[in-house]
Amino acid sequence: MIRIEPNMAAHHEPPPLIFVIFGASGDLTHRKLLPALYELHRKGDIHPKTRIIGVARKDKSSQGFRKEAVDGIRSFSRHLPEDPKDDPEDLKAFLERIHYFPLSFERSDDFDRLAEYLLDPEILKVVNGNILFYLATPPAFFIPIVEQIGRIRPRLDSSGRNGFTRLVIEKPFGHDLPSAKALNKSVLSVFREEEVHRIDHYLGKETVQNILILRLANPVFGALWSRDVISCVEIRVFETIGIEGRGAYFEKAGILRDMVQNHLFQLLTLTAMEPPVSFDADSIRDEKVKVLRALVPWKGGAPSESILFGQYAEGGVLDEPVMAYRQEKGVEAGSVVETYAAMKVEIQNMRWAGVPFHLVAGKRMSRKATEIVLHYRKPPVALFRLAGCHDDTENVLTLSIQPNEGISLRFGIKRPGSPLRIDQADLTFAYNQIYPDDPPEAYSRLIYDVMIGDATLFARNDEVEKAWAFMEAFLSLNRDPKLYPAGADGPQEVVDFFSIDLS
Ligand SMILES: NC(=O)C1=CN([C@@H]2O[C@H](COP(=O)(O)OP(=O)(O)OC[C@H]3O[C@@H](n4cnc5c(N)ncnc54)[C@H](OP(=O)(O)O)[C@@H]3O)[C@@H](O)[C@H]2O)C=CC1
Numbered sequence: 001m002i003r004i005e006p007n008m009a010a011h012h013e014p015p016p017l018i019f020v021i022f023g024a025s026g027d028l029t030h031r032k033l034l035p036a037l038y039e040l041h042r043k044g045d046i047h048p049k050t051r052i053i054g055v056a057r058k059d060k061s062s063q064g065f066r067k068e069a070v071d072g073i074r075s076f077s078r079h080l081p082e083d084p085k086d087d088p089e090d091l092k093a094f095l096e097r098i099h100y101f102p103l104s105f106e107r108s109d110d111f112d113r114l115a116e117y118l119l120d121p122e123i124l125k126v127v128n129g130n131i132l133f134y135l136a137t138p139p140a141f142f143i144p145i146v147e148q149i150g151r152i153r154p155r156l157d158s159s160g161r162n163g164f165t166r167l168v169i170e171k172p173f174g175h176d177l178p179s180a181k182a183l184n185k186s187v188l189s190v191f192r193e194e195e196v197h198r199i200d201h202y203l204g205k206e207t208v209q210n211i212l213i214l215r216l217a218n219p220v221f222g223a224l225w226s227r228d229v230i231s232c233v234e235i236r237v238f239e240t241i242g243i244e245g246r247g248a249y250f251e252k253a254g255i256l257r258d259m260v261q262n263h264l265f266q267l268l269t270l271t272a273m274e275p276p277v278s279f280d281a282d283s284i285r286d287e288k289v290k291v292l293r294a295l296v297p298w299k300g301g302a303p304s305e306s307i308l309f310g311q312y313a314e315g316g317v318l319d320e321p322v323m324a325y326r327q328e329k330g331v332e333a334g335s336v337v338e339t340y341a342a343m344k345v346e347i348q349n350m351r352w353a354g355v356p357f358h359l360v361a362g363k364r365m366s367r368k369a370t371e372i373v374l375h376y377r378k379p380p381v382a383l384f385r386l387a388g389c390h391d392d393t394e395n396v397l398t399l400s401i402q403p404n405e406g407i408s409l410r411f412g413i414k415r416p417g418s419p420l421r422i423d424q425a426d427l428t429f430a431y432n433q434i435y436p437d438d439p440p441e442a443y444s445r446l447i448y449d450v451m452i453g454d455a456t457l458f459a460r461n462d463e464v465e466k467a468w469a470f471m472e473a474f475l476s477l478n479r480d481p482k483l484y485p486a487g488a489d490g491p492q493e494v495v496d497f498f499s500i501d502l503s
C-alpha cells in the first residue's frame with residue numbers, strides 16, 4: 001500500500017520583487033521562463049506585487065511584449081487552451097504584471113535609464129526594494145551585463161532600499177576552466193555568492209531530487225550504496241532529438257560541454273556524494289564538490305583511454321528519417337564535433353574506489369531515456385550454479401528520471417516446481433501511478449527557489465570550476481568521433497569500451 005502523507009515541509013511565501021529578465025524576447029524566455037512564471041502565478045506562488053520586466057534590444061511596447069508572452073505560454077505550457085476565447089481569468093492578472101524595457105547590452109546609458117526606471121517609487125518601493133536579475137542572454141553578454149549591473153548597483157543600493165539583489169545565470173557557465181573562472185570572478189565582484197543562482201535545469205526535475213530522498217530517507221537503500229555491494233554505476237542521458245537548429249552553437253560546444261560537464265555531472269555528484277551534515281544548500285554542495293575533487297579517469301589512467309566520442313550519421317529515429325550531423329545547418333561538412341560521449345570514471349574515495357562509473361550522453365539515440373543504473377555484485381559463492389542450476393541473477397537498481405519517472409529493482413526468484421530454476425523479476429514503482437498529475441516544470445521549481453532565496457538546487461562557483469577542471473584534459477583531446485547511424489544507441493565500439501568485468 002502506498003501512503004501519501006500530508007506535505008509537512010514548510011511552504012515559504014515568496015516576497016514581492018522586480019523580476020528583470022535580460023534576453024526577454026529569446027527562446028529560453030518564451031519556451032521556459034514565461035510559462036514557468038505563469039504556472040507560479042496560477043498556483044499563487046508568486047507575490048501579488050511582483051512585477052516582471054522584460055529587457056531586450058528591439059523596441060516594442062509592453063502590450064506587444066505581452067502578446068508575444070501569451071503566444072509563448074500557449075505553445076509551450078499545458079496551462080493555456082488552444083482557443084484564446086477559453087483563456088482563464090487569471091491570465092489577465094498575470095499579463096498586468098509584465099512590462100517591457102528596450103535596452104542594448106552594449107550601451108551604458110541604457111543601463112542608466114534602467115536604474116532610473118527601477119528607482120521610480122512606483123516600482124522598487126512597492127516590492128520592498130527586492131530585485132532579481134535573470135540573464136537569459138547569449139553567454140557572450142554575461143560579463144558585460146554583470147559589469148553594467150555592477151556600475152549601477154551603488155546607485156540602486158544608495159537609494160535607501162533595504163531589499164535583496166539576486167542574480168540568476170543560465171548555463172553555460174564558461175566554455176572551459178579559464179572562462180569559467182573569469183565569469184565567476186566577474187560575477188563575484190558585483191554579487192556575493194549567496195546572491196547568485198546558477199541554473200542547471202536537471203536539478204529542478206522531481207526525480208533528480210528524488211535521488212537524495214531514495215538514498216537518505218530509506219536506510220534499506222542507503223546501506224546498499226557503496227563499493228562493498230555495487231560493481232558498476234551507469235548514468236545515461238539518451239535523447240532522440242538532434243541539435244534542433246543550433247548548429248553554430250553545437251559546433252563550439254559538442255556534447256561534452258552541452259550535457260556532460262553540467263547535467264551528467266549533477267546526476268553523478270548526487271548519486272555519489274556522502275550524506276550531508278544537514279539538508280541545506282551549502283552542506284549539500286560541499287559534498288558534491290568533494291565528489292568532483294575525487295574524480296579521476298578510470299583507474300587514474302590517461303583521459304584518452306577513458307572516453308569514446310561518437311557522431312550521428314544519417315539514419316532513422318522513431319521511424320522518421322534523419323540527416324547526419326554533418327548535414328545540419330551551421331555544421332562544417334567535415335566536422336569532428338561529438339554528438340555522443342561515453343566516459344569511464346572513478347571516484348577515488350573510501351566509498352567508491354574501484355567502482356567504474358559509466359557516463360553516456362548521446363543525441364539521436366533510439367529512445368529518450370535518462371537513467372541511473374546501479375549494478376550490484378554477485379554473491380561470493382555461486383551456490384546455485386554449483387548445484388547445477390542456471391543462475392543469471394544480477395541485482396540492478398534503476399532510477400528512471402525521464403521520460404517515465406520511476407524506480408525498479410531487479411532480483412532473482414525461484415520458478416515454481418522442479419527442477420530448480422531461477423528467473424528474474426522486477427519490483428517497480430512508477431510515479432504516474434500514484435501522482436497522475438504532470439510533475440511541476442523544472443523551471444517553476446527553480447524560479448520559486450530563487451524567489452525564496454534557497455540555493456540548494458543551484459550550482460556553486462567552486463562546483464562549476466571543479467567540473468571544468470576535470471573536463472579540461474578531455475576537452476583538449478583529438479575527437480576523431482566514431483560514426484553511428486541516427487537511431488542506434490551510439491557507435492558499436494562502445495560494447496568493447498565498456499566491457500569491464502562487472503563481477
Ligand atoms: N533556449 C534554451 O532552451 C536554453 C537556453 N539556455 C541558455 O539561455 C541563454 C539564452 O538562450 P536563448 O534564449 O536560446 O537565446 P536567444 O538567442 O534566443 O535570445 C537572445 C536574447 O538576447 C537579446 N539580445 C541579444 N543581443 C542583444 C543586445 N546586444 N542587446 C540587448 N538584447 C540583446 C535578444 O533580444 P532581441 O530579440 O531584441 O534582439 C533576445 O531577447 C543562453 O545562455 C543559453 O545557453 C539554457 C538552457 C536551454
Ligand SMILES: O=C1O[C@H](COP(=O)(O)O)[C@@H](O)[C@H](O)[C@H]1O
Pocket residue numbers: 239241258259370
Ligand atoms: O541543456 C540542455 O538540455 C537539453 C536536454 O534537456 P532535457 O530536459 O530534455 O533532458 C538538451 O537537448 C540540450 O542540447 C542542452 O543544451
